[in-house]
Amino acid sequence: MGEFGLIQRHFAQLGPLASDIRLGVGDDCALLAPPSGCWQAISVDTSIAGRHFLADADPWAIGWRALAVALSDLAAMNAKPSGFTLALTLPEVEDCWLADFSAGLRSLSEKAGCPLIGGDTTRGPLSATVQVMGWCQPEHVWRRDGAQSGDLLVVTGSLGSARGGLQQMQAINTRQRGERWSWTPLMQAYMLPEPPYAVRDAWSSQPGVHAAIDVSDGLLADCRHLLEASGVGALIQDDSLPIEADLEILLGQNQAREAALSGGDDYVLLCAVAPDQLETLTRLWPATVVIGECTESLGIKLASGRSWIQEGFNHFL
Amino acid sequence: MGEFGLIQRHFAQLGPLASDIRLGVGDDCALLAPPSGCWQAISVDTSIAGRHFLADADPWAIGWRALAVALSDLAAMNAKPSGFTLALTLPEVEDCWLADFSAGLRSLSEKAGCPLIGGDTTRGPLSATVQVMGWCQPEHVWRRDGAQSGDLLVVTGSLGSARGGLQQMQAINTRQRGERWSWTPLMQAYMLPEPPYAVRDAWSSQPGVHAAIDVSDGLLADCRHLLEASGVGALIQDDSLPIEADLEILLGQNQAREAALSGGDDYVLLCAVAPDQLETLTRLWPATVVIGECTESLGIKLASGRSWIQEGFNHFL
Structure with a gap:
């Protein structure tokens, strides 16, 4: 199975349908329609085998964890998840591994209301880069620089x-x-x-x-x-x-x-x-x-x- | 020099200042304020040493190229670039290599009007994942699926x-x-x-x-x-x-x-x-x-x- 079949099998329609997504996986870009008055929060995290997770760990958990660490940044900004992209680098195509990996990813994706909207699969040492996007209210952004003495x-x-x-x-x-x-x-x-x-x-x-x-x-x-x-x-x-x-x-x-x-x-x-x-x-x-x-x-x-x-x-x- | 000093030295304020960026590198997330009536186009591309580029190639060119391949997807959707994130994985910290890499990235970033707004640096086999974001007019989106017989x-x-x-x-x-x-x-x-x-x-x-x-x-x-x-x-x-x-x-x-x-x-x-x-x-x-x-x-x-x-x-x- 080639790259396109692989993407199709494991990553098409991963996560909940959301009203702000105008176009998901499958074109040159994904398209999002921003809700009026919101700002967008964006964060990216790379998880590398042997550094951020054990390469022989349950692939379901590797998928869950790769998304979890990125979603954590959105929460820290007071942003509601709207979607994520996945840049996945794999040493080889193992259908079972990918099925488990995408199932773990899907599980958290659905729980958090954050669908996969785009990505890139490449061949190389195992790693997953997840970028999450979310919407926040400008008047309720939690930045790092607002702490005051006495807080x-x-x-x-x-x-x-x-x-x-x-x-x-x-x-x-x-x-x-x-x-x-x-x-x-x-x-x-x-x-x-x-x-x-x-x-x-x-x-x-x-x-x-x-x-x-x-x-x-x-x-x-x-x-x-x-x-x-x-x-x-x-x-x-x-x-x-x-x-x-x-x-x-x-x-x-x-x-x-x-x-x-x-x-x-x-x-x-x-x-x-x-x-x-x-x-x-x-x-x-x-x-x-x-x-x-x-x-x-x-x-x-x-x-x-x-x-x-x-x-x-x-x-x- | 640690991870934070490294990011500060080479990647702080990379690219042009833009009015839609409310917060760039340095917090849990970057923040973008969407221009009214626009949709956002998003694309991600991973470049891996030895696969997408020769590892011993001029680092200035590696930086330029990593952003170029992603910007190409935005253009193909008829989107104007608004910013990009960089997930950079490095085997070790070489100050000269990074200075050249970021200079190449900066050059295209300024030319294309697409600033760096966030990222993640990790240790591992050399690779760069660039995600670009841009704004497009909903009535002028160029999708893949609109070709007609006779075009x-x-x-x-x-x-x-x-x-x-x-x-x-x-x-x-x-x-x-x-x-x-x-x-x-x-x-x-x-x-x-x-x-x-x-x-x-x-x-x-x-x-x-x-x-x-x-x-x-x-x-x-x-x-x-x-x-x-x-x-x-x-x-x-x-x-x-x-x-x-x-x-x-x-x-x-x-x-x-x-x-x-x-x-x-x-x-x-x-x-x-x-x-x-x-x-x-x-x-x-x-x-x-x-x-x-x-x-x-x-x-x-x-x-x-x-x-x-x-x-x-x-x-x-």
């Missing part, structure tokens, strides 16, 4: 689990890596993250979210991006980070805290919110946890007084 | 040169490949294609362009895509294809014609146009050449009666 820092889910899951995935054999139904909850947190679109839906029209970022590189690293863009500092209550019991059992208390601070791949939101809006936001999203506050003095301080070595993930360090 | 088939530039250039590039040594100022015109046609945005600007509001596609896979292959989408056939005047004298000297008449029919990487437009508009279109774009016409009987026939073996490029055949 509370909140996260919308638990931290560090993905780091524990990665460790567990590395310790099992190829057969188990290929069977996602055998995975522990921590492995699922790493390979099948739920991007934070539900909390963004809950908060989309609320006032009081002054700045937001998704936690992908690690809490400290992403917190620093937000603080530097906003020109403030932070005091982090590192003894009250939301950590799953499973992770503490696996790593012990100290290492679990370290994973929560710098592990990465959490795909929850970190937001700077007005203190007087915390109650409303927590009512709308009960998993909200306050982890610190923004300060006038720059830099990040940990309330415990501990120091840390690694801040987050950097592809080229 | 003339025209191309907007010469065919086959890139194939000849690739052959020449493969025959020279690494040092010469790295020096774009030493390249022949055919090598330039292959590595530094001029995407057809100028002809699209000239024709953007004209009636009579019933269907269009850019010639990337090869004339016969791309012609077939257009014909199948439109439900018509074609008679191609294969003895009057626009072929550069350099190419005939390099390959001889027969092989030059074959390169023109199936070589690929030409990045000119193939359009089905109303015969009564040909004069106006040719006045606006003098390089327009009629290469055949659309017929009711399906399939492609060559007027010379010749048969052909290879239709075009397929990554997985």
